[in-house]
Amino acid sequence: xxxxxxxxxxxxxxxxxxxxxxxxxxxxxxxxxxxxxxxxxxxxxxxxxxxxxxxxxxxxxxxxxxxxxxxxxxxxxxxxxxxxxxxxxxxxxxxxxxxxxxxxxxxxxxxxxxxxxxxxxxxxxxxxxxxxxxxxxxxxxxx
Numbered sequence: 001x002x003x004x005x006x007x008x009x010x011x012x013x014x015x016x017x018x019x020x021x022x023x024x025x026x027x028x029x030x031x032x033x034x035x036x037x038x039x040x041x042x043x044x045x046x047x048x049x050x051x052x053x054x055x056x057x058x059x060x061x062x063x064x065x066x067x068x069x070x071x072x073x074x075x076x077x078x079x080x081x082x083x084x085x086x087x088x089x090x091x092x093x094x095x096x097x098x099x100x101x102x103x104x105x106x107x108x109x110x111x112x113x114x115x116x117x118x119x120x121x122x123x124x125x126x127x128x129x130x131x132x133x134x135x136x137x138x139x140x141x142x143x
Contacts, residue, residue: 001054003046008033014060019067028067036067043109048129058125064118103118 006014008030008073019028040062049055113119 001050002072003049003052005041006037006056010056011060012035012064014057015064018064022028028071032067032070033063036063036068039063039066039070046128054125058122061122061125065066065113065116081129090092091095 011033020026021028023029036061040059044059044062049058071111079097110123
């Protein structure tokens with residue numbers, strides 16, 4: 001089944017309260033969203049979805065993830081480093097510890113999605129479609 005890729009308008013309707021849209025450099029531009037939609041298309045497998053609605057929702061969350069990553073990168077410029085997943089941080093007497101699932105730590109692509117709320121939400125939508133339940137059934141064959 002061929003699905004219709006969400007548009008900039010679809011993105012703005014879905015994430016009405018999440019981003020400061022506008023035309024100034026300190027807002028999210030339509031060109032920023034278009035770029036993120038194109039980036040999401042590179043890593044999107046439409047074969048995982050059976051209907052347009054589910055496809056669109058997952059595509060929009062993946063687009064939002066790429067948009068946030070692009071916006072973060074644009075504020076750092078050429079001196080920016082990629083912030084890999086960190087399971088603990090401390091500043092002075094304050095510390096924070098996180099439990100990052102092993103399946104994310106062991107997979108560079110999945111760990112990338114763990115950098116934003118939108119990426120984690122995307123994973124929650126696709127993970128049941130990419131991880132199949134495995135079980136064994138006793139039996140045998142006859143000669």
